Amino acid sequence: MIFLFNILMILLVVVRRFKIGLGLKTPSPDFWAPVGQLTFSMDAEDKVNLLAHIVPRFGSENSDQNVALETFITGLKPTIAVVKSKCNELSDADATLVASELAASELLVPGRSTKEEFAAWIGELTDEELMDYAKARKSVREEASAELRTMKEEREAEKKRLEDTKKKFEEQVEKARKERTMVFNEKTGKMEEITK
Amino acid sequence: MSVLELGAAEKSYLPDGIKLGRHVGVGLNKGLMDKNPALSETIVADLNNVVEEMGVDSDELNQLGSDTFDVILIANTIEFLTQPREVFKSCWRALKPGGIMMVAFPEREALKEKFGDAQTKMWRGYNDDQHMWMAGSFFQFSAGDGWEGLKGFDISPESAKKEDEGLLARFSNTGKSNNMFVCQATKASVSEEIDPNDPEKSFSSLMWMTPTMESRDKLLVTPRLSRVYLHYKDQPARQKAIQENVETLPSIYEALIKMDQFAFPFNLQATLAADLLSDPDFEANDKQMEALKMGKKSNSIP
Numbered sequence: 375m376i377f378l379f380n381i382l383m384i385l386l387v388v389v390r391r392f393k394i395g396l397g398l399k400t401p402s403p404d405f406w407a408p409v410g411q412l413t414f415s416m417d418a419e420d421k422v423n424l425l426a427h428i429v430p431r432f433g434s435e436n437s438d439q440n441v442a443l444e445t446f447i448t449g450l451k452p453t454i455a456v457v458k459s460k461c462n463e464l465s466d467a468d469a470t471l472v473a474s475e476l477a478a479s480e481l482l483v484p485g486r487s488t489k490e491e492f493a494a495w496i497g498e499l500t501d502e503e504l505m506d507y508a509k510a511r512k513s514v515r516e517e518a519s520a521e522l523r524t525m526k527e528e529r530e531a532e533k534k535r536l537e538d539t540k541k542k543f544e545e546q547v548e549k550a551r552k553e554r555t556m557v558f559n560e561k562t563g564k565m566e567e568i569t570k
Numbered sequence: 571m572s573v574l575e576l577g578a579a580e581k582s583y584l585p586d587g588i589k590l591g592r593h594v595g596v597g598l599n600k601g602l603m604d605k606n607p608a609l610s611e612t613i614v615a616d617l618n619n620v621v622e623e624m625g626v627d628s629d630e631l632n633q634l635g636s637d638t639f640d641v642i643l644i645a646n647t648i649e650f651l652t653q654p655r656e657v658f659k660s661c662w663r664a665l666k667p668g669g670i671m672m673v674a675f676p677e678r679e680a681l682k683e684k685f686g687d688a689q690t691k692m693w694r695g696y697n698d699d700q701h702m703w704m705a706g707s708f709f710q711f712s713a714g715d716g717w718e719g720l721k722g723f724d725i726s727p728e729s730a731k732k733e734d735e736g737l738l739a740r741f742s743n744t745g746k747s748n749n750m751f752v753c754q755a756t757k758a759s760v761s762e763e764i765d766p767n768d769p770e771k772s773f774s775s776l777m778w779m780t781p782t783m784e785s786r787d788k789l790l791v792t793p794r795l796s797r798v799y800l801h802y803k804d805q806p807a808r809q810k811a812i813q814e815n816v817e818t819l820p821s822i823y824e825a826l827i828k829m830d831q832f833a834f835p836f837n838l839q840a841t842l843a844a845d846l847l848s849d850p851d852f853e854a855n856d857k858q859m860e861a862l863k864m865g866k867k868s869n870s871i872p
Binding site: 425434525 | 793834846851852864
């Protein structure tokens with residue numbers, strides 16, 4: 375019985391360490407849990423972009439930075455609500471994207487906007503201005519996709535050019551081998567005529 | 571000229587009359603190395619005692635420093651290395667940029683009788699041609715493009731019996747089984763500064779020895795970093811942050827590789843890594859890494 379109990383305890387410890395090792399930490403209920411819930415509808419790429427903005431703000435020795443993180447998380451939900459109410463035609467994902475990026479750019483970095491300043495600014499933005507922002511934001515991805523397509527085409531063209539050059543070179547070498555009349559004799563160190 | 575010889579013993583097989591400024595031998599047997607007149611210094615180290623991703627686990631060897639030697643020789647030793655990739659990593663670090671590493675090994679049967687048991691199982695199972703490919707792959711998989719001019723040579727005497735001669739020819743050839751082969755490469759230079767005309771190449775060189783990341787990850791991150799770098803062409807502080815933050819990539823990937831690869835594909839991981847590096851506040855400190863893990867878990871990313 376004691377043996378089984380010991381085995382069970384060891385297994386529990388192993389599972390716990392395994393979870394820690396995997397980095398599967400429970401999201402902190404005061405920050406990451408609401409971020410996850412509020413941005414659930416966003417595209418994966420946009421979530422990655424937001425995460426890249428948030429993560430570097432942690433671990434700062436500047437106390438204002440911690441305040442900024444708190445301001446961001448308390449301001450995110452109302453910002454999303456304001457954007458959604460002003461822009462009915464935006465999808466849930468796009469409205470969340472606009473709201474989260476505006477909040478991230480203004481609230482996450484200390485010294486840019488206070489919660490009150492940001493709330494006043496968001497309140498004054500017209501639906502047209504918000505739609506323009508959404509349009510501009512979406513065009514970034516479209517431009518990036520176009521850029522990527524161009525880069526791939528250029529790389530393919532360069533690859534083909536190199537392959538063609540190599541093929542041409544190999545054909546020249548083959549032709550020279552077939553048509554040559556002289557050959558270097560390593561033993562004598564001289565060029566000699568090929569006798570056919 | 572300074573030479574580091576791994577697997578050193580009582581003889582270095584160098585041509586007579588060569589004067590070397592420094593010739594450090596690294597081997598298992600100090601008694602044998604002391605008999606070798608070519609060696610100016612000796613270090614006793616087990617080349618099979620390694621630290622993954624770091625190289626040979628020897629303080630004395632590591633204290634020789636980086637970019638120290640003009641030439642590294644490994645003769646009649648590669649067949650006994652159980653973790654050659656790590657040994658080659660140590661060699662790459664110790665070699666000066668432009669320095670050459672030469673790995674010489676005899677034909678399969680040469681040392682079989684005397685040291686067959688010590689040869690690795692993989693080495694014993696392959697023929698000489700395959701050994702050449704293996705030696706080349708050890709270079710490739712230790713530092714990738716950090717090695718240049720990878721070449722293989724058959725330096726066997728003309729009279730040597732060839733393994734691929736065919737049965738009849740081998741019986742009729744009375745020559746000795748003393749074929750010898752060399753695989754060599756030179757160390758490429760790491761970019762000190764990012765070349766604005768070819769940042770991709772510069773970033774790639776900074777990642778040659780980056781642990782944790784797979785070659786696939788390096789291939790995905792490099793163009794993204796270059797793009798971000800060029801995007802901030804008017805912000806030198808951002809560009810500097812990107813260059814300095816390359817060393818944080820192992821920490822990022824340490825966290826990322828434990829995530830669900832299907833839900834969080836490699837290209838998105840590379841995008842996230844490149845974006846994090848471009849932030850001057852990012853230094854991969856404990857809180858940031860914890861935030862990264864929790865951000866993933868909270869569905870902030872898929």
